[in-house]
Amino acid sequence: MTVRIRKPELNLREKISELDKPSGVAGEAMLRAETPQEQFNLIGAGRRNLIINGDFRVAQRATTYTKTANSWNVYGSVDRWGIYYQNTVVAQNSGVINGSYQYYVSVGNTGTAPDNHFIYQKIESGSRIVSGKPITISFMAKSANSTELRLRGRFMDSATTSGSVNSGEKTFNLTPEWQSFDWTFTPVDTSANITRDFLIIVDTEITNDTVSDIYDLTNFQIELGKVATPFEHRSYGEELALCQRYYLDLSAHQSGQSFEKLGMFQGSNNTTSGFTYTQFPVTMRARPSLVVSSTASHYGIYQGSDIVCTSVPSLNSNCTKHNGVCIISASGLEAKGSGIFQENSNSGALLAFSAEL
Numbered sequence: 309m310t311v312r313i314r315k316p317e318l319n320l321r322e323k324i325s326e327l328d329k330p331s332g333v334a335g336e337a338m339l340r341a342e343t344p345q346e347q348f349n350l351i352g353a354g355r356r357n358l359i360i361n362g363d364f365r366v367a368q369r370a371t372t373y374t375k376t377a378n379s380w381n382v383y384g385s386v387d388r389w390g391i392y393y394q395n396t397v398v399a400q401n402s403g404v405i406n407g408s409y410q411y412y413v414s415v416g417n418t419g420t421a422p423d424n425h426f427i428y429q430k431i432e433s434g435s436r437i438v439s440g441k442p443i444t445i446s447f448m449a450k451s452a453n454s455t456e457l458r459l460r461g462r463f464m465d466s467a468t469t470s471g472s473v474n475s476g477e478k479t480f481n482l483t484p485e486w487q488s489f490d491w492t493f494t495p496v497d498t499s500a501n502i503t504r505d506f507l508i509i510v511d512t513e514i515t516n517d518t519v520s521d522i523y524d525l526t527n528f529q530i531e532l533g534k535v536a537t538p539f540e541h542r543s544y545g546e547e548l549a550l551c552q553r554y555y556l557d558l559s560a561h562q563s564g565q566s567f568e569k570l571g572m573f574q575g576s577n578n579t580t581s582g583f584t585y586t587q588f589p590v591t592m593r594a595r596p597s598l599v600v601s602s603t604a605s606h607y608g609i610y611q612g613s614d615i616v617c618t619s620v621p622s623l624n625s626n627c628t629k630h631n632g633v634c635i636i637s638a639s640g641l642e643a644k645g646s647g648i649f650q651e652n653s654n655s656g657a658l659l660a661f662s663a664e665l
Contacts, residue, residue: 340535357540358431358438359508360388360550362447362528364400364413368557368660371400374418383664386413387551393424405448405486405526412448412526415510417519425521426511430665431530432593434506435463438532439497445508446490446536447528451482455521460509463497471504473497482523490536505665552590557660559651568651570659571633573609576641582609583624584633584649588661592628596661607635608652615640616652621659631661 366387373384375396383390385398395418402411415425431437449457461476475495497504508530512521527539542550558570576582600620601607607617617637624632635649651657 341533355540355542356529356531356537357542358434358443358530358532359429359528361386361547363526363539363541363547364389364411365544366548366551367400368551368555373398381664383555387555388429389413389427390429392426392428395420396425396427398427401524410526412524414522414524416522419519424511425523426509428507428509430464430505430507432505432665433503435497435499435504436502438495438506438530439463439502440494441532442492442494442534443530443532444490444492444534444536445528445530446488446539447525448486448488449480449482449523449525450484450486451521451523452484453520453522454484455482455512455523456480457482457523458509458511459491460507460511461493461495462507462509463495463499463504464507465501465504471499471501473499486524492534492536549590552588553593554664555660555662556588556590556592556596557658558586559657559659567608567610567614567653568657569648570607570651570657571649573611573635573647573649576643576645578643579641580639581634581636582641584635585630586633586661587630588628592661593663593665595626595628596631596663598623598631598633599658599660599662601656601658603655604636606652606655606657608650609635609637609641609647610650611640611642611645611647613640614650614652628663633659 364386367385368387369383370385373391375382375384375391375394377394378392380392381390386400389398391398397416397418399414400411401414402409405412415427417425445459451457457480459478460474463473463475465471475497476493478491480489495506510525512523529539531537559568571584571586574583574585598621602620604617604619607621609615609617615637617635619636622634624634
């Protein structure tokens, strides 16, 4: 006996439309990811952003700085962002961007040549991290003058800034309103030296560049992979610690304090000299150099009374986890006595340690 089984009729048009349901931006990104590592990065497991201080919140040195000469390895304003050309002005600002209050950096010029608005960040030993791999750069920017903005990738030796190898370049057209941009490319370091740094250069060094080409920049991110993910907002404490590995400022002034404390004066060698010891909050990248004011009277020691220093502080010992600073005073110290190392009466004393790339 033959048994016939009937199935309900299928509407092929409806079934095909079901397959075309949108998966959303996140779903599309997951589908486009080519490796498990890219999918791992997309779901936010682990840190993604290779840039430090990409939202320009940390400014240990100053909130505004003007470069005085063309040179590498000069950091004057927001942490980790170097400045190359003289007359470049870098200023930390804040405002409402896409409905939320946040920091950004403004890059301009004093109005004198050269006109290039050139900032950069070095990713330490970046060749090992990014060479031969697809990376995606994303950021937000605007310009009241509708400036063209150029990004360049470059590999460079850390110590000498020599052996420069350019790897990738792209230009973006800015408008007076904030916009989001991204760029995916594969940088290749032909030197095969995995200790070289990877620089990302942001500038307006383009044909007909003028001093009016001011731009604002924030939420700068570099990540491995071919997909731009939302900006990674790290806590301020974590971002500050990342910055302090390269530069540590111990002289942040407190409002209303006439004598800012710089550290404990550990002991006097005699009545005219002594030293203070500093334990760093983080391990620095390398043995740092000491950064101080050029005026000795900015510094003082308190031992029952205020004693003004007659020479600027200098290093006594030097390592990545702590530092000894030699303090010199003309007279009046208690031999083998302790005290407080301090700024002298609102003078603007600077005491910092630098291990910048």
